[in-house]
Amino acid sequence: AQSVTQPDIHITVSEGASLELRCNYSYGATPYLFWYVQSPGQGLQLLLKYFSGDTLVQGIKGFEAEFKRSQSSFNLRKPSVHWSDAAEYFCAVGLNTGGFKTIFGAGTRLFVKA
């Protein structure tokens, strides 16, 4: 069955430090891959997406993610975290299974300390 795994429930980083959020997926074909961010009480905002081509994709707010087929991973990175990045981050996989739907990982809550 298709699935998305975000192994870290919580991550705490210092402001200015680098960040990597992990995401692994299970899907037979090459999936569409997404990262979304959710602030408390808000909807989800798309950070970036991968469909094909260059495996390193750039997103908004200084985020990037790298697709590694051999590892079935799509990790999110940012070289220097700002306090405003504190939020919940969701990795998602878009599946074309007759219809099309997107399934989400459980999310990683990012805390930023001064």
Add this chain to the structure above:
Amino acid sequence: NAGVMQNPRHLVRRRGQEARLRCSPMKGHSHVYWYRQLPEEGLKFMVYLQKENIIDESGMPKERFSAEFPKEGPSILRIQQVVRGDSAAYFCASSSRKQDSGNTIYFGEGSWLTVV
């Protein structure tokens, strides 16, 4: 440039009442998705609709929940005889399903249902 519009943003219902959540997709989008987010949990897919058709309802509870996306008007997620366990945030998303959009879905701000 309106995004996905959901209303109400917050809804309080007593046990046994009905809840109706509405979603207007982004302009030009004809595909709507409903997700549920329980406290401290991720998003769970519920249903995928096109105009007048349910494409995939594999995530919908078998009873009390229904969804529609009529030819005119918003998509409606309806929960009958609500129970406390229905308290959650319900998110609507839409897509155009055009090839160059890669089927990216865009979310509304959510509707927070509280059952008392």
